[in-house]
Amino acid sequence: MADLSTTFCGIKSPNPFWLASAPPTDKEYNVRRAFEAGWGGVVWKTLGEEGPPIVNVNGPRYESLVSDQRRVIGFNNIELITDRPLQTNLDEIRRVKRDFPDRALVVSLMVPCEEGAWKAILPRVEDTGCDGVELNFGCPHGMSERGMGSAVGQVPEYIEMVTRWCKQYTKLPVIVKLTPNITDIRHPARAAHAGGADAVSLINTINSVMGVNLSTMRMSPNVGGMGSHGGYCGPAVKPIALNMVAEIARDPATAGMPISGIGGITTWRDAAEFIALGSGTVQVCTAAMVYGFKIVQDMADGLANFMDEQGYRSVEQMVGLAVPSITTWNQLNLNHIEKAVIDPDLCIQCGRCHVVCEDTSHQAISATKNGRRHFEVMDEECVGCNLCASICPVPGCISMKALQPGEVDKRTGLVVSGEYANWTTHPNNPARA
Amino acid sequence: MSLPSTPSDVAAGRLTQAEYARNFADAHPPLTAVQALLEAERCYYCFDAPCTTACPTGIDIPTFIARIAQGNLRGAARTILEENVLGGMCARVCPTEVLCEQACVRCTQEDKPVEIGALQRHATDAYFAQPGAPLFTRAPASDKRVAVVGAGPAGLACAHRLAMMGHAVTLFDDKPKLGGLNEYGLATYKTVDDFAQKEIRWLLSIGGIEVRPKHSLGRDMHLDALARDFDAVFLGLGLAGVNTLGIAEPASTAARAAVDFIAELRQAPSPAAVPVGRRVVVIGGGMTAVDAAVQSKLLGAEDVTMVYRRGPEAMSASGHEQQWAQTNGVRIKHWGAPQQVLVADGRVRGVRFARTALQGERLVDTDERFDIEADMVLTAIGQVFEAQPLGLSLDLKGGRIATDAEGKSSHPKIWAGGDCRAGGRDLTVEAVQHGKLAAMSIDATLRA
Numbered sequence: 001m002a003d004l005s006t007t008f009c010g011i012k013s014p015n016p017f018w019l020a021s022a023p024p025t026d027k028e029y030n031v032r033r034a035f036e037a038g039w040g041g042v043v044w045k046t047l048g049e050e051g052p053p054i055v056n057v058n059g060p061r062y063e064s065l066v067s068d069q070r071r072v073i074g075f076n077n078i079e080l081i082t083d084r085p086l087q088t089n090l091d092e093i094r095r096v097k098r099d100f101p102d103r104a105l106v107v108s109l110m111v112p113c114e115e116g117a118w119k120a121i122l123p124r125v126e127d128t129g130c131d132g133v134e135l136n137f138g139c140p141h142g143m144s145e146r147g148m149g150s151a152v153g154q155v156p157e158y159i160e161m162v163t164r165w166c167k168q169y170t171k172l173p174v175i176v177k178l179t180p181n182i183t184d185i186r187h188p189a190r191a192a193h194a195g196g197a198d199a200v201s202l203i204n205t206i207n208s209v210m211g212v213n214l215s216t217m218r219m220s221p222n223v224g225g226m227g228s229h230g231g232y233c234g235p236a237v238k239p240i241a242l243n244m245v246a247e248i249a250r251d252p253a254t255a256g257m258p259i260s261g262i263g264g265i266t267t268w269r270d271a272a273e274f275i276a277l278g279s280g281t282v283q284v285c286t287a288a289m290v291y292g293f294k295i296v297q298d299m300a301d302g303l304a305n306f307m308d309e310q311g312y313r314s315v316e317q318m319v320g321l322a323v324p325s326i327t328t329w330n331q332l333n334l335n336h337i338e339k340a341v342i343d344p345d346l347c348i349q350c351g352r353c354h355v356v357c358e359d360t361s362h363q364a365i366s367a368t369k370n371g372r373r374h375f376e377v378m379d380e381e382c383v384g385c386n387l388c389a390s391i392c393p394v395p396g397c398i399s400m401k402a403l404q405p406g407e408v409d410k411r412t413g414l415v416v417s418g419e420y421a422n423w424t425t426h427p428n429n430p431a432r433a
Numbered sequence: 434m435s436l437p438s439t440p441s442d443v444a445a446g447r448l449t450q451a452e453y454a455r456n457f458a459d460a461h462p463p464l465t466a467v468q469a470l471l472e473a474e475r476c477y478y479c480f481d482a483p484c485t486t487a488c489p490t491g492i493d494i495p496t497f498i499a500r501i502a503q504g505n506l507r508g509a510a511r512t513i514l515e516e517n518v519l520g521g522m523c524a525r526v527c528p529t530e531v532l533c534e535q536a537c538v539r540c541t542q543e544d545k546p547v548e549i550g551a552l553q554r555h556a557t558d559a560y561f562a563q564p565g566a567p568l569f570t571r572a573p574a575s576d577k578r579v580a581v582v583g584a585g586p587a588g589l590a591c592a593h594r595l596a597m598m599g600h601a602v603t604l605f606d607d608k609p610k611l612g613g614l615n616e617y618g619l620a621t622y623k624t625v626d627d628f629a630q631k632e633i634r635w636l637l638s639i640g641g642i643e644v645r646p647k648h649s650l651g652r653d654m655h656l657d658a659l660a661r662d663f664d665a666v667f668l669g670l671g672l673a674g675v676n677t678l679g680i681a682e683p684a685s686t687a688a689r690a691a692v693d694f695i696a697e698l699r700q701a702p703s704p705a706a707v708p709v710g711r712r713v714v715v716i717g718g719g720m721t722a723v724d725a726a727v728q729s730k731l732l733g734a735e736d737v738t739m740v741y742r743r744g745p746e747a748m749s750a751s752g753h754e755q756q757w758a759q760t761n762g763v764r765i766k767h768w769g770a771p772q773q774v775l776v777a778d779g780r781v782r783g784v785r786f787a788r789t790a791l792q793g794e795r796l797v798d799t800d801e802r803f804d805i806e807a808d809m810v811l812t813a814i815g816q817v818f819e820a821q822p823l824g825l826s827l828d829l830k831g832g833r834i835a836t837d838a839e840g841k842s843s844h845p846k847i848w849a850g851g852d853c854r855a856g857g858r859d860l861t862v863e864a865v866q867h868g869k870l871a872a873m874s875i876d877a878t879l880r881a
Contacts, residue, residue, distance in 0.1 A: 068474040348541040351480030367481065393477050394542060 002307035004300060006040070006315050008280045009173040009198035009258045011131045013104035015040035016303075016315050017271065017296050020201075020262055020283035021108035021134060021177070023079055024293075028092035031105075035096070037293035038300060041104025043201075043283060044093055046081035046136045049111040049121060053083045054143075059223035062289075063210040065236065075234035075286045076210045076221070080142045081110050086124075094128040104281075106175065110136040110148050113158055115165050122170040132173035135166060137188070138204020140181050140231045150204065153179035156191035163195025173198040175260060178244075180206050180237075185244040186251045193254045200248065201260035201283060203241045205231025234286040238264030242277055249278025249323045266295075268302030275315060276322035330423040337403045337416055338384035340364075340377045346397040349373055353388035353398060361387050379410040441780035442711035442808050443687050447733030453704045456731035460622040460757075461525075461551070469555040473502035475547045479538055484549055487536035489863045490517035494533060494549055501556055510560030511568050513553055518593045518869075519586055521561060521632050522615050523862045524554035525623050528720075530753040532862070561635060571641055572599035577879045580605065580663040582650055585613020586861045587851025588669030589636055590868030591875075595667075596641035598876045603663070604642050607649035613671055613851075614861065617696040620724035621704065622731070651822030660825075660846045665875045668823075668834065668842075668849040669868060672816035672859075678716065678771050682812075687781040688774055691715060691725035691813035698728055710809025712736045714784050715763075716771055717813030718748035723755070725811045726763040737762070738805055740769045742789050743796060766805075770798055774810055783807050818853050830855035840871035841878075848875055 004015040018041035019025050019034050026045040034042055048054060056079055065074030082089055097105045107130045111117035125133060136143075137153030144151040152158045159176060166174045176192035178185060180203040192200050207229050213220045219227040241263020248254050261279030265271050266287040274282045287295055303315075312318050342353065342365075354365040354375050364381035365388060368374055377388070389398040403409060405418025423429055448456070464472065476498040484494040493512050500509035513520035527533075529550035537546030560568075577600045581592045584606035592602045610616050615629040637644065648654055650670065659666045675690040682688055687710060694707075701707050709732040715722050718741035730737045739758060741748055744767050748755060758765060769786035776782060783806045787798035818833045828835040828843035833855040840848040850867025852859045857867075 069471060348538040349479075349483065350477045350538045351482075352477065355480035373481075373483070 002304045002312060003314050004040070004304055004307075006281055008104070008260065009132070009175065011041070011104045011106065011173055012102070013040035013281065014102055015296075015300050016275065016279075016281040017041075017299050018043060018104060018106075018260065018281055018283045019288060020285040021045050021136065022285035022289075023077070024285060024288045026082060027084065027089075028096055031092075031096050032099075034288075034293050034296075035100045035103050038296045039103070039293065040296075041106065041131075041281065043106045043108050043134050044089070044130070046108040046110045046139070047086055047089050047121070047125070048081050049117050050086050053085055054080050056080055056083050057223045060221035063221040063230075064290075065210065065234070072286070072290045073234060074208075074210075074232060074236040075289065076208050076230040076232050077205070078141050078221075078228060078230040081108075081136070081139070086121075090124055090128050093125075093130055097129045097131075104132075105130045106132040106134050108134045108136050108177070110139070110143060113147060113152055113162060118162065118165045119169045122166060122172075126170050126172055130172070132175060132198075133166065133170060134175040134177050134201060135162060136177050136204075137162075138177045138179040138202075140179060140205055140207045141229060150179035150181050153177075153188055153204070154182055156187045159188050159191040160195035163192050163197045167196040175199045175201050177204055177262075178202040179204045180240060180244060185247050186254070189248040189251065189257070190253045193257050197257070199258035199260060199280070200254075201262055202248070203237065203244055203263045205233045206237060206240070208232030233264065234290075235264040235266055235270075238270060242273060245274060245279055246277040246323060246326050249320055250326055265299075266290075268299045268306065271299055272303060272306060272318065273322075275318050276320070277326075278320040278323050280316070280319055332422060333420050334423065334426060335417055335419055335421050337409050338386075338400045339379050339382045339403065340384065340386070340388050340398055341401045342375055342377055342388070342398050343396070344374075344376075346394050347375060348394055348397075349375065350393060351375060352391055352393070356391055357388055361385055381411060383411065439711075441687075441777075441782060443708050444711075445708040446705045447709065448705070450705065452733075457621050457625070457704050459625045460620070463558055464548070464551050464555045469501055469552060472548050473498045473552055475539065476502070477538060483536035483538060484533040484547075488516075488533050489860065490520075490523075490866045490869065492516045492520065492533075492553075497556055498547065498549070498552055501552055506556055506559040507565065507568075509556035513556055514560075514568060516869075517862065517865050518590050518636055519615070519632065519861070519865050520553060521557035522586070522624065522629065523865065524550050524557055525628070526619055527862050528751050528753070528860070531751050561631065564635065567639070569593075569597055569639055571597055571639060574601070575599040575879065577601065577664040578603065578662075579665045579667065579875060579879075580659045581667045581669065582606075582656075582659070583613060583669035583671060583851070583853075584608075584611035584633075584644075584646075585669050585671050585851055585864065586615060587854075587864035587868040587871075588613070588667065589615075589633065590865040591667045591669065591848075591850065591872045592642050592868075593636050593639060594869050594872035595875060596639050598872065600641070600664075600876065600879070602642045603645060605645045605648040605650070605654065607647065607652075609646055611644065611646060613669070617699055618692060618721075619699070620695065620728055621698055622728075623724075649822070651824055656822075656824050656847070660844065664846070664879055666847045667840075667868070667871050667875065668847060668853060669851040669864070670818070670822075670849075670853040672852045673819040673822075674817040675812070676815040676817060678812055678814065680771060680773060683774055683776045683779075683781065685776075685779070685781055687808060688810040689812070691717065691721050691811040692816065694725055694811050695721070695728065698732075704732055707732060709734050710781075710807060712805075712807045713738070713809045713811065714805050714807040715739045715811045715813060716784070717741065717815070718743070718750060719813060719815070720750050720754060721816075722811075722813035723750045723758045723763075725813055727758055727761045729809070729811070730762050734809075736764070736806075738764045738766055738807075740766045740771070740784070740786060740805065742770045743767065743791075769803065772798075772802065775804065781808060781810055784810055816852070838870075839874035840867055841874055 021043040139149035143149040176197040261274030262283040357365045497509040497512040534546040713729040715726040773785040788801040834849040848871040851864035
């Protein structure tokens with residue numbers, strides 16, 4: 001059986017599945033249930049500085065975007081950091097860590113951008129026996145209006161400055177949680193690295209308005225008729241998160257810095273993909289809020305079985321394996337040619353491939369053969385765009401087949417050379433080398 | 434012959450009111466809003482959808498289902514009703530398992546089609562519950578007058594489409610109520626709460642249709658006069674005659690045509706008023722036989738047997754309907770041809786059958802005989818077109834009115850559709866399409 005245990009910037013956990021700092025990790029009761037269910041680690045919901053706790057709204061804090069069959073694919077929240085006293089949280093963290101010594105317990109923090117504030121809180125957190133701290137530079141709603149959360153994460157200089165303070169005032173590993181509400185994720189990651197961060201975690205949530213109630217012409221969710229943007233997460237953000245994780249993983253300036261991957265992870269496959277793109281651990285929130293804590297067992301079982309099948313002995317062996325497959329567009333091989341192939345035995349004849357190719361792509365799928373309903377790719381028109389395979393409702397029915405060197409591309413009439421050539425050397429490129 | 438030892442027993446009021454209410458409630462309860470949403474989301478929105486091709490009226494099914502999924506029930510209803518103005522009734526009675534649903538690509542994928550019929554009912558029920566502004570309005574008056582004879586599905590669809598296109602329609606029917614088989618021929622549990630009449634009231638609300646019930650062709654009016662007095666005539670006469678067994682049938686209300694039994698039940702103030710035998714034999718293998726047999730059972734008959742002269746695959750009742758009968762406790766017996774209705778003291782006591790067999794392609798009676806005890810015998814071995822009321826000579830084909838694809842008969846001013854027209858499967862939905870196409874053909878001819 002594969003060993004799922006991980007050591008992430010010095011923090012050990014029995015599996016790579018951590019609960020992200022979020023409503024599920026707000027207090028002892030929830031976190032105990034999480035550990036009992038099998039979560040490898042928890043990032044305790046963000047603590048603020050000593051004093052009267054922040055106040056949350058008492059109307060809707062959450063709203064979902066659902067797909068067919070009411071599956072939640074996107075999720076939005078306007079909950080702020082913990083609304084309980086600092087000492088209450090610290091006492092609970094100490095008790096939970098004592099009872100679950102083998103689990104990772106990281107504490108998320110968000111205090112004002114002043115050295116004194118960080119200097120004051122870090123020793124008290126360290127004193128709980130927790131395994132590390134995560135700096136919340138990501139929350140895009142509420143706290144950002146007060147100069148915290150994503151307001152910090154959007155200014156690389158602040159990230160570096162605060163990270164440096166934290167490294168100065170605690171011996172614990174410091175994980176910097178990044179906001180995706182920026183143009184280029186590499187700059188905040190580089191700033192965290194420069195400030196001495198032990199790791200980064202990403203992504204936090206994305207600015208979002210979930211919708212409009214068309215009967216009342218009010219945005220939703222709203223609190224007594226007025227709403228403000230929230231943070232968006234869930235399966236729909238996974239591709240955005242994967243890109244950002246990979247960007248950091250393949251940036252020479254940050255290469256090798258541990259990454260805790262976050263963003264829509266619902267299944268072991270999602271987790272494995274984040275790991276393959278450079279994540280040493282993964283963090284989950286939405287899936288737990290949609291299905292409950294038990295899902296970690298399916299994630300762990302699925303990942304272990306996959307690793308056994310593939311011969312991976314540890315999670316670490318898989319970290320970053322797919323990173324070398326990501327490059328810039330101008331490095332893609334323009335001589336590589338694929339054609340879609342429809343398996344007639346699997347085809348259920350819905351005809352969607354035909355109509356979308358006809359309406360929106362390259363008119364490369366015929367709808368009849370000998371007067372009968374039949375869908376077939378015309379190689380002389382197919383550019384290999386993958387649209388048909390992407391929208392086919394039958395798994396595996398449409399596949400992409402690469403032409404081999406020596407074969408003729410019926411669309412261009414040219415023989416496939418088998419030689420690599422990209423845009424930088426293409427005759428049509430006015431700036432070619 | 435061995436006559437049953439118990440006395441003949443045909444009686445009404447066999448059940449309690451609660452039992453009648455339960456037995457004659459909606460056979461297939463409507464989908465809830467949530468069920469409809471989840472089911473609608475199963476639709477793949479196919480290109481050139483096979484379900485639409487399979488629908489005799491060509492309803493754009495993916496469109497109406499997408500509109501249900503998007504919460505646009507009025508738009509869904511419009512999509513249905515603009516192709517099939519009786520889409521509400523068809524949602525209840527169409528054998529979808531051999532039409533749209535059989536063509537659903539989900540059958541190929543998972544052997545479970547999208548429940549198109551139930552969704553169609555959801556959309557049309559929602560619309561009829563709150564119709565709002567009219568979906569259809571009339572074109573400017575054409576000053577042309579069209580007689581529609583027969584207010585069954587074909588005649589109603591034709592009349593509505595003609596009225597929409599601006600023609601003045603006079604709609605005749607020999608029965609006191611409009612609807613034809615929708616009103617007199619369908620099983621009670623398929624169209625509860627007087628739906629047929631509600632649908633007709635809505636259909637007529639378009640205006641321009643003058644209704645003349647209790648007008649019988651050949652008695653109260655004559656086709657040659659109609660053809661003379663109107664610019665066009667549409668015949669939706671249905672099948673007025675029933676096939677007989679071809680054996681001696683006793684003159685007894687306990688031995689009757691299944692269609693009469695079904696009509697009596699539909700028109701009865703309560704099912705409790707309709708007498709049924711303790712033991713019932715239904716002869717036939719079609720939908721009418723199933724409806725008669727199941728309803729006999731639901732009226733409280735103890736033993737109901739459908740007897741068909743061939744095997745199950747040859748029955749015109751679909752597999753789904755055969756199962757429906759069996760689920761309701763009807764026994765289906767194959768390979769039997771009636772020889773004699775057994776009578777004692779003037780009362781029906783049973784039916785004697787010859788066991789049949791195939792000799793090559795040919796069905797023959799063997800020497801073997803079997804008796805089934807019965808207090809009531811219902812025959813459902815098909816209906817026939819009665820041409821005699823036409824009065825003038827129209828070309829017939831297979832005993833029904835011959836027409837072209839648009840429904841035009843051999844007479845230049847007469848069109849025909851529905852069961853009286855040659856060719857077709859005698860389905861409600863097909864009759865609607867006949868009526869619609871004929872109306873369009875009439876319109877084109879009158880405007881030429």
